[in-house]
């Protein structure tokens with residue numbers, strides 16, 4: 001699957017409130033956490049509304065920075081520099097502490113994916129936008145996709161994103177894809193290769209010229225000798 005070139009990103013910030021937009025500053029964006037909305041065929045807009053309505057205090061805490069729609073559109077409902085309540089828990093997996101310290105919500109952005117099946121399978125548009133958004137954020141915050149992309153599951157053990165848990169090869173492929181796209185953009189091997197070819201070409205041009213110079217030298221030496229011989233021959237004849 002190749003990602004589409006572009007996606008629509010819409011900013012529709014939640015009303016600041018203690019349940020879903022606490023207006024706390026993010027300490028540093030070190031990683032990204034991928035979620036599923038766990039509500040088959042619900043739209044990004046419906047999920048945003050759900051986060052917004054948490055301000056009434058009846059649905060506990062919870063939110064995310066981005067929600068990707070079934071059609072691939074992306075709603076950003078919390079700015080990148082603010083905390084969203086997407087991956088908080090009483091206990092975290094032991095290896096998480098080393099990377100994200102005591103409170104991963106201070107160090108990560110949360111991306112919610114809508115899905116077309118109960119298995120968590122996403123539409124192609126959702127998947128492509130997930131690739132593009134993740135790539136963009138990895139570039140922006142210099143995130144290594146192989147070590148700082150997480151499923152919610154990787155942080156707390158929650159069954160989220162279900163599709164990527166039940167299909168670990170898909171998760172691996174997703175991270176590799178981001179890594180590959182990031183890598184290609186950085187190194188630009190074609191340009192490097194072109195430079196190398198040019199320098200090889202210029203080398204061979206130089207050696208051609210040098211060979212020609214040698215030939216010219218030898219010819220001039222031979223012709224000088226011949227001239228001398230001819231002079232001597234003439235002298236002896238006189």
Ligand SMILES: [Zn+2]
Nearest residue numbers: 035036152160
């Ligand atoms: Zn989640």
